[in-house]
Amino acid sequence: MSYKFIDLFAGIGGFRTGFEKNECKCVFSSEIDEHAGEMYQANYNETVFKDITTINEKEIPNHDVLLAGFPCQPFSIAGEKKGFNDTRGTLFFDIERILKEKKPKAIVLENVKHFKSHDNGNTLKVVLNALNKLGYTTNWKVLNAKDFGVPQNRERTIIIGSLNGIKFDFNSLKTKQVISIKDILEEDNGQIEYLDKNEYTLIENPKKQPSGLIFVGYRNKKIRTKGTRPDTIHLSRVHKQPNRIYSSEGTHPTLSSQESAGRYFVYHNGKVRKLTLKECYRLMGFKDDFKLLGSKAKLYNRIGNSIVIPMVEEIAKEVKKQILNKTDEVVKCKKSMQQMSLFDFENEKNKLVG
Numbered sequence: 307m308s309y310k311f312i313d314l315f316a317g318i319g320g321f322r323t324g325f326e327k328n329e330c331k332c333v334f335s336s337e338i339d340e341h342a343g344e345m346y347q348a349n350y351n352e353t354v355f356k357d358i359t360t361i362n363e364k365e366i367p368n369h370d371v372l373l374a375g376f377p378c379q380p381f382s383i384a385g386e387k388k389g390f391n392d393t394r395g396t397l398f399f400d401i402e403r404i405l406k407e408k409k410p411k412a413i414v415l416e417n418v419k420h421f422k423s424h425d426n427g428n429t430l431k432v433v434l435n436a437l438n439k440l441g442y443t444t445n446w447k448v449l450n451a452k453d454f455g456v457p458q459n460r461e462r463t464i465i466i467g468s469l470n471g472i473k474f475d476f477n478s479l480k481t482k483q484v485i486s487i488k489d490i491l492e493e494d495n496g497q498i499e500y501l502d503k504n505e506y507t508l509i510e511n512p513k514k515q516p517s518g519l520i521f522v523g524y525r526n527k528k529i530r531t532k533g534t535r536p537d538t539i540h541l542s543r544v545h546k547q548p549n550r551i552y553s554s555e556g557t558h559p560t561l562s563s564q565e566s567a568g569r570y571f572v573y574h575n576g577k578v579r580k581l582t583l584k585e586c587y588r589l590m591g592f593k594d595d596f597k598l599l600g601s602k603a604k605l606y607n608r609i610g611n612s613i614v615i616p617m618v619e620e621i622a623k624e625v626k627k628q629i630l631n632k633t634d635e636v637v638k639c640k641k642s643m644q645q646m647s648l649f650d651f652e653n654e655k656n657k658l659v660g
């Protein structure tokens with residue numbers, strides 16, 4: 307069964323690809339960023355609608371699933387204290403008004419890991435309350451991309467809601483064995499940027515963290531905190547993120563939408579090299595034939611903003627199984643019960659009349 311979805315805050319279509327791989331069909335996309343829109347057009351042959359705040363919800367096509375990796379904004383605490391959730395003026399409000407009008411069977415929302423603790427937990431509470439008021443049964447969990455077959459330690463809050471009373475079971479998501487950076491590296495085609503030995507320092511006895519990261523050294527730049535004791539120089543936290551070097555035997559830290567210079571350095575085969583753009587896109591699960599348009603800086607911004615495709619694929623599979631197919635079964639069952647009783651009624655009537 308093919309289900310329809312809408313792709314809000316679409317970026318470069320990470321959500322879209324994951325659902326399309328599960329035979330779902332995109333019927334509407336919205337993305338305000340010009341460059342993201344151009345990439346979306348080039349890769350999916352579809353023009354995005356721009357600013358969602360200017361789009362009338364009645365004009366959005368009917369759909370089964372609403373997908374949105376929406377920006378995290380605080381809600382009014384004053385409103386919450388007075389017993390109402392004031393979401394007006396935020397982009398979540400636009401999701402709410404679309405849900406109210408269109409009533410899709412399922413919703414999948416994505417946000418940063420700290421969404422759950424943002425504004426002392428108020429933001430998540432307001433979102434869940436608003437969804438519950440619209441009739442959605444919700445569940446949420448922080449998922450890590452590294453558990454879905456890409457070597458990136460990227461944690462994201464995922465909220466899933468259903469209109470049919472089903473609480474999504476996150477434990478049914480199938481996780482994969484963690485792979486390492488070296489598994490996604492390109493062959494050295496002469497284009498790889500290496501650092502000179504005098505540009506970095508390797509630490510002694512690097513250790514693998516539970517996240518899979520192996521911090522092995524740092525670029526010889528200013529360290530983070532003034533007055534840091536010399537015996538803490540081996541700790542990753544005293545170095546700014548773009549100066550940290552990780553082993554290709556482990557996972558990679560979260561790619562960031564703020565890192566437009568692509569300063570991601572890995573230690574591989576005894577040398578320190580920068581990740582290529584293609585490798586960054588691979589770290590988010592994009593295939594090599596994904597069209598990359600525009601400046602390198604913009605391409606780094608786009609990829610740091612995206613959602614990891616293999617994680618979405620697994621979510622989409624389970625949303626179909628747990629929510630969409632079940633909703634269809636209930637509807638079919640109700641219909642056949644109605645037909646049955648009509649049949650019985652006609653039978654009884656014929657008996658009486660006859």
Ligand SMILES: C[S@@+](CC[C@H](N)C(=O)[O-])C[C@H]1O[C@@H](n2cnc3c(N)ncnc32)[C@H](O)[C@@H]1O
Nearest residue numbers: 315316317318320337338339357358375612613
């Ligand atoms: C976290 S990113 C989501 C990326 C997407 N999930 C992907 O896989 O590429 C949020 C996106 O929302 C877009 N955005 C922000 N405000 C918007 C608005 N008013 N209307 C439409 N898109 C908006 C941003 O440009 C950004 O690309």
